[in-house]
Structures are given as C-alpha cells and as structure tokens.
Amino acid sequence: MNAKELTRITSLVIAASLLFTLLLVTDTASAQKALVQEDLELARRYAPVLYFHPAELFRPQSVDVMVNTARLRQTRREWIDINILTNVSLSDLFSYKDVSYHLDVWFNDEGASDYKNYSAHRTYYQSVLSPQAGGPPIVAYAHVVRDENPQQIVLQYWLFYYYNDWFNKHEGDWEMVQVVLSASGEPEWVILSQHHGGTRRPWTQVKIEEGTHPAVYVALGSHANYFWGDEVYPNGTKVGNVQVEVMDRTGTFGRVIPEVRMIPDREVVEGDPDGWSGLEWLPFRGNWGEVAPHSDFSGPLGPAEKGSQWEQPHAWGMSQPLDLETWYQNRLRVEVRGEGAERAQVKLHLSDGQALSSIESLGSVALLHTDPPSDKAIIGEIEAPSVSPYQILVTWPNPETSEVTRFVFTYVPPSLSGRAVLTLTEDDPPKVNVAGLDYALVPRAVETVPATWDAPDLVWVAGILPATDVVKGVSICLLAGLLPTLIYATVIYYSDRYEREPKPLIAAAFFWGAWPALLIAVIVRVFFQLPVDLIGSQAIEAVRAGLVTPFIEEALKGIAVILILVLYRKEFDDVLDGLIYGAMVGFGFAMTGNTLSYLGAFLLRGFSGLSSTIFIQGVIYGLNHGVYSAIFGAGLGYARLAKGKWQRWAVPSAAFVLAALSHGLHNLVLQTALGMNLLTVALTWGGLLVVVVVMFWSLRCQQQCLKRELVGEIPDDLYRRLTERGGRSRAYWQALRAGGVGALRLEMRLHRQCAELAFKKMQHESRPEEAGVLEEADRLRKEIKAII
Numbered sequence: 001m002n003a004k005e006l007t008r009i010t011s012l013v014i015a016a017s018l019l020f021t022l023l024l025v026t027d028t029a030s031a032q033k034a035l036v037q038e039d040l041e042l043a044r045r046y047a048p049v050l051y052f053h054p055a056e057l058f059r060p061q062s063v064d065v066m067v068n069t070a071r072l073r074q075t076r077r078e079w080i081d082i083n084i085l086t087n088v089s090l091s092d093l094f095s096y097k098d099v100s101y102h103l104d105v106w107f108n109d110e111g112a113s114d115y116k117n118y119s120a121h122r123t124y125y126q127s128v129l130s131p132q133a134g135g136p137p138i139v140a141y142a143h144v145v146r147d148e149n150p151q152q153i154v155l156q157y158w159l160f161y162y163y164n165d166w167f168n169k170h171e172g173d174w175e176m177v178q179v180v181l182s183a184s185g186e187p188e189w190v191i192l193s194q195h196h197g198g199t200r201r202p203w204t205q206v207k208i209e210e211g212t213h214p215a216v217y218v219a220l221g222s223h224a225n226y227f228w229g230d231e232v233y234p235n236g237t238k239v240g241n242v243q244v245e246v247m248d249r250t251g252t253f254g255r256v257i258p259e260v261r262m263i264p265d266r267e268v269v270e271g272d273p274d275g276w277s278g279l280e281w282l283p284f285r286g287n288w289g290e291v292a293p294h295s296d297f298s299g300p301l302g303p304a305e306k307g308s309q310w311e312q313p314h315a316w317g318m319s320q321p322l323d324l325e326t327w328y329q330n331r332l333r334v335e336v337r338g339e340g341a342e343r344a345q346v347k348l349h350l351s352d353g354q355a356l357s358s359i360e361s362l363g364s365v366a367l368l369h370t371d372p373p374s375d376k377a378i379i380g381e382i383e384a385p386s387v388s389p390y391q392i393l394v395t396w397p398n399p400e401t402s403e404v405t406r407f408v409f410t411y412v413p414p415s416l417s418g419r420a421v422l423t424l425t426e427d428d429p430p431k432v433n434v435a436g437l438d439y440a441l442v443p444r445a446v447e448t449v450p451a452t453w454d455a456p457d458l459v460w461v462a463g464i465l466p467a468t469d470v471v472k473g474v475s476i477c478l479l480a481g482l483l484p485t486l487i488y489a490t491v492i493y494y495s496d497r498y499e500r501e502p503k504p505l506i507a508a509a510f511f512w513g514a515w516p517a518l519l520i521a522v523i524v525r526v527f528f529q530l531p532v533d534l535i536g537s538q539a540i541e542a543v544r545a546g547l548v549t550p551f552i553e554e555a556l557k558g559i560a561v562i563l564i565l566v567l568y569r570k571e572f573d574d575v576l577d578g579l580i581y582g583a584m585v586g587f588g589f590a591m592t593g594n595t596l597s598y599l600g601a602f603l604l605r606g607f608s609g610l611s612s613t614i615f616i617q618g619v620i621y622g623l624n625h626g627v628y629s630a631i632f633g634a635g636l637g638y639a640r641l642a643k644g645k646w647q648r649w650a651v652p653s654a655a656f657v658l659a660a661l662s663h664g665l666h667n668l669v670l671q672t673a674l675g676m677n678l679l680t681v682a683l684t685w686g687g688l689l690v691v692v693v694v695m696f697w698s699l700r701c702q703q704q705c706l707k708r709e710l711v712g713e714i715p716d717d718l719y720r721r722l723t724e725r726g727g728r729s730r731a732y733w734q735a736l737r738a739g740g741v742g743a744l745r746l747e748m749r750l751h752r753q754c755a756e757l758a759f760k761k762m763q764h765e766s767r768p769e770e771a772g773v774l775e776e777a778d779r780l781r782k783e784i785k786a787i788i
Helices: 003-045 090-095 118-129 266-271 313-319 467-494 503-529 537-544 549-567 575-609 612-641 645-672 678-684 686-709 716-723 727-766 773-787
Strands: 049-052 070-074 082-085 101-105 139-145 152-164 170-182 187-194 197-202 213-218 232-239 242-249 253-256 259-262 332-337 345-350 359-362 365-368 378-383 390-398 403-412 419-424 431-434 445-450
Touching: 003 139, 003 152, 003 259, 101 170, 118 152, 139 313, 152 313, 170 213, 170 313, 187 313, 197 313, 332 345, 332 378, 345 359, 345 365, 390 419, 403 431, 467 503, 467 575, 467 612, 503 549, 503 575, 549 575, 549 612, 549 645, 575 612, 575 686, 612 645, 612 727, 686 716, 686 727, 716 727, 727 773
Parallel strands: 049 213, 139 259
Antiparallel strands: 049 253, 070 082, 070 101, 139 152, 152 170, 170 187, 187 197, 232 242, 332 365, 332 390, 345 378, 359 365, 378 419, 390 403, 403 445, 419 431
8 A cells, every 4th residue: 555545544534533523522412402402391391380478579580689789798707798899790609609708688778788677678679679670580490400310300490589588587598399200201209498408299299280380389488388378387496495486378379480591500600601691600609698697597508509409409309208297287187097098088078068178188198278167077088998907097176275186096997898987076086987887986096286376477586595594695785785885985085185074965965876776777667668659669779879877867966966055055165075975976876776786686596696796897886976976066066166157057067968978978988898908997997097086186276275375364383284295194193192182183173174264265256246255254264263
C-alpha cells in the first residue's frame, strides 16, 4: 500500500469517526431534549390542585416575589448583619450562594421590616405583590427525579410563599407536594410537606380531580399541605421543656392549579448558569428571609438545601408516616382490620338515610371530618371478606369533654354476604349486627383518651414558661432597655460643666420621650391593619420608602423640648441646654423602643429571642435617636439667643427638617451601606460622634461667654477659678479639704450662680426686650455677694 492510498484511508476513517461522533452527540442531545419535554408533560399532568383557607392572603409564586423586595445580607458572628446588595437579582444569588448570606425583605424601616411585623408584610404584599395586585403568577417549581430508584419516578412540586403568617412568623416559606409514579408512569403515592416533615397517602386514598390532579389543602398561615379541607390539625411543638399545641386550619377556597416551571438538579445549574436563565437562584444556600435567633423563626433554606428531601425524595417520602395514622384523632372513625381488610368497604350515613357532610370513605376506613350530630344515630355499612374473621375499630368523639372513646370489636365472624351493620349513638356504646347472626356484637375493649379540638393560633412562649423564668426574662428585657439609655443620659447631664439643668426637667424630658415610642408602635400597627383600599398603595409605598416615620417621630419628640422652652424659659439658656433636653427626649424614646423590642422577642420566642445581636442593635438605636432630637433642641437653643426675628422661627424649623432628614438619611445610608468597612462602622456610631462634637463646641461657647460677661462682675480670684483651665477642679478640691462636703457644695453653688449670671447677661444682649432678664441678673448678683 503506497502512501497516497494510506492517506486516503486515514482521511476516510477520520471523517467516519467525526460523523459518528456528531450523530452520537445529536442523538444524545435529542434524547435529553425529549426527556425534558417528557418530564414537563408529566409534571403538568400530575400538578396539584391547591385549595386555601378563606382567610389566607398569600399564594405560592415565583421567587421574584421576594427577590425584588429584599436586600442581600451576610451574617457576622457577634455583630450586626451587614448589607452585601440592596438591589438583588436572581443571578446575584448565584454569585453569593454561600450559607452565610441571606435575603431580607426591606421596607426602609427597621420596625416595619422586622420579620415579626406581620401587619406590614401582609399589607405590602396585598397591595403590591399579590397576584391580584399584579405581582408574580401562582407557580409550582417541578423537580423530576428518575435516577434514585429505577422502579419509580418522583415528581416534586416546590411552592414558595412570601411570608409565613403562623405561630412561628418568618419571611419566606418553602413547601412541597410529591407524587410518586411507577417506572411505567402509574401514580402510586402522594406525600405532602408539613412543617419539619410530612405525611403520605396511597394514590387510591387521595381526592383526584380531572383524572390526574391530586387535591391539596393549604393550611392557613403556615402553608403546610394536607389531604382534607375544612379541617383542623393540631401540631405539637416543643418550647424549652414544654409541649404546646398550635392548630393548622385548612379550607376549600381559591381553587387553582399552579403554573409549572421545571427546575433541574443543583449541579446542572452550577455547571451552566447561563443556560438556565431565571433559575440561578437554585444553588443559593442561604436563608430565604431574615435570620432570627431561633431557626424556626428564620427564613427557610431553599429546595436544594433540604437534604434527603431533595437528594433522595423517594426514600424521604416513604419514610413519612401515613396520614390516617397521624391526624384526625378527634374525629369519628370506623376502620376494618385483619386479613383481607384492604378489600373491605365502610360507608357511613345517618339513620334516616340522609348523607353525612364532610364524610371521607377510604375503602376499609371511613372518617367524618366534623363533629357527629347529637340527635341522630349514625349507621355504618360494612362489606368485608367473607372467609376470615376481622376486627372493627371505632373512635367516637366527645367535643364537650375534649375526649375520644375507642371501641374495639376484636372478633367479627365472617358471613356469607360479607355484610355487617354498625350502629353509633352519642349515649350508647356501638353495636354490630352481622348478617346471619341473631344477636348484636358489643365491643370487647373500650378506652377513653384526651384529644385536641382547638388551640390558639398564636402562642406566647413566655406564657408557658415557669414563673421564675418569666420574671427573669422580663427583668433582663427591662434592664437592657433602661440601663444603656440611663448611662447616656447621665453622661450628657454631667457634661454641662457650668450650670446643670434642673433634674425634674431632665426626668420629664426623658420620660416624655418614652411615650411617643409606644404611640408610634400603635400607629404603625393600626396603619398596616387598615384595609388596603382605604390606605391606598401610594401611602403604603411612602411608608415603605421611609418618608413618613422620621417626621412623625421627630415631631412627637420635639413637642417636649418646645414645652420646656415655653414653660421654663429661665432654664433654657443656650444651644447646649437645647441639645441636652433634646438628647434626653431621644434617649427616653429609645428606652421604650428597645424595651418593646426585647419584650416582644422574649414573649414570642423565650430566651432564644434575646441574642447578643439584638442588644447591639438596641445600643446603637439609643445613640442615634439621641442625636436626632438633639439637633432640634440645639436649633431651639440657638433661636433662644438669636437677635433677628426671622432667625427665631427659621432656625428651629430648619433644625426640625434637618433632624427628620438626618433620621431618614441615616437609616437609608446605614441600611444600604455595603460590607463591613469604615463607612459602616462610622455610621453605626455616628450618633455618638455627632453628640460629642456638638457638646464640646457648646461648652467652648459657654466658656467664652463666662470670660466675656463676668469681667468686673466678680472678684479676680473667683474669675480665674471659673475661666482658667483646671481652675474649677482645683477650687473644688481645696474647698473639700478645707471645709468638707458642706464647703464643696457651697463652692459648686457659687460657680453655678456665676455661670447663670453670665448667661442672663448674654440673653439680655441678644434679646433686650425680653422681660425679667435684668431682674434675674440682679438677684443672682445679690446671691453671689452673699455667698462670697
């Protein structure tokens, strides 16, 4: 074979190989495309029919419902959470998918945005985000699993809700409906998620609509899924060492089959995010909602973070308990057990032949999903195998005593017809008449046990704790709310070196500030509970944008400073006095706000709600509110000495606007500052820094006033003690050494009177028309001479 022929053969082999590879790739791609289409058709065919409680507001929607209104934050241990992004896109969740990140619904105000503020979340959702308001459509994310078990195909329908409005209120809520098919596509099981687990029923015991759609009933608030509507499901939960019951309530309102959107395995999206546009969120490992100290109150993890529920859905689903063995313990139930029981049929009706409402016949089991009538007997018609004895189990409820009585017919003989009749009444034990027997069977075993009919929808954790723990928790909340603000108030009060304000006025300003915080909390709560049609979406957006609350808060706090200026004008001398009174009002406001926040966290979640983070935020909250109202107080203090009439109203007005804008701008900048950096830290402690700077400036102004106004008014040695650096401290120490505490108090009083004289002279120079200032100055001169 020559070289030319060898080259031609080689070329043909390469071309054939390339053609074969191309065909193989094309076939593989076509097969994958066909499988995706088949999965989509399966998911649409068996998509659940969802029913809701009449009072349920939220609907399952695409994740955009949260992403478009949330910021992305990162949790830092022993520090406040920091912002990473303030405008989040789905692709951002792919870039920041670490478990330390979480989404946080944000209304531009800490109080409204707090995950416990269900009124704000409900109102904003109803007016802006709900499907009726033009929000995202009702959606189920379908995940098809074929490779876990070759004998089954698993269809998962993941449902995302904007807010969980149940006992454990939290932002975001992921629930799931699962349908298990045989390898040939025949439906076998339905598994429904319920809180931390779920329950299952065979396909034959599920209500099916339109031939292939299982009916699923969504519980009010919690969005747990159940197999029957208009029913209550008591859920026990452990709080500390105490077991409490909270009810799930279903309904039959708002029927909908959600739009199906397919989601692949997490690894598929991670390998090709551009090829799965709109699903970049799937690998996100963080919380879908604000993170709380207790995990049950935090936003949930996404579908791919659900462990075996996502990775081994068939094994997870078949490990869940049967629905009939888990619920309906307080309902009338008739069940046939024994060999061949799966072929038995039980049907219930009234003794007069009328049908029972809310009856569910499930072959060998019949359930009445309401309390039985007290004035009529109930008849159970039983068809059982005619070859073997069997058992009949009867549960009779007594709602008046919150008990159920369980009757067991341990031996029911077979009959030729296989028929038996069960008679049930409220007053007498049940009896069974078997075809062919001339006597009635009576139960061989009887047991009465307590059952739950109802329970509160909201549980105050503190209400179930021991009294000593409640006292301890409330005491911690009160001390944590009071002590920091008292420390701030003490520091500010004693910073006035020359003429401190009367303590009764300081206390009045502090406690005045306490009541607007409570009033604001009430106003906001009432506002968000008003009908959306009455409020209007524009007003809700204004509140969400943070344009309302700062002005209301600063106006209510500012009233106290104005009253002190008007009613106690002699005690309101200058900028520093206004700053101190304003700061006191702000500290009082913060005290109430912090205390309410701490008490709310403790009452809802017990000690687990009192984390270091919430206390750090409380400390910062107090400092910032002090500076906002101090700005307005300083403006009033400036106007107190202003010579021009226009300044007397323009400066306080500008100071109020500045205080409100500083409040709103500080909230905006702090909550949109990204990452842990110098800007974040500076803004965090900005309140303290501004107060300290203004305070030192005001003290310097006062010192200059003393040097200017006391020349020639007092003896030279006293003048030097008051105006030289360290002079006052040396004078106090000498007085204490020479004459004890009495002499020290007299020296301090002398210094206060001298400072007050200087301030009165300054006031007269600024406002010579003000009556009584000169007379007050003459009185002070006489007192100074008397002391000297």
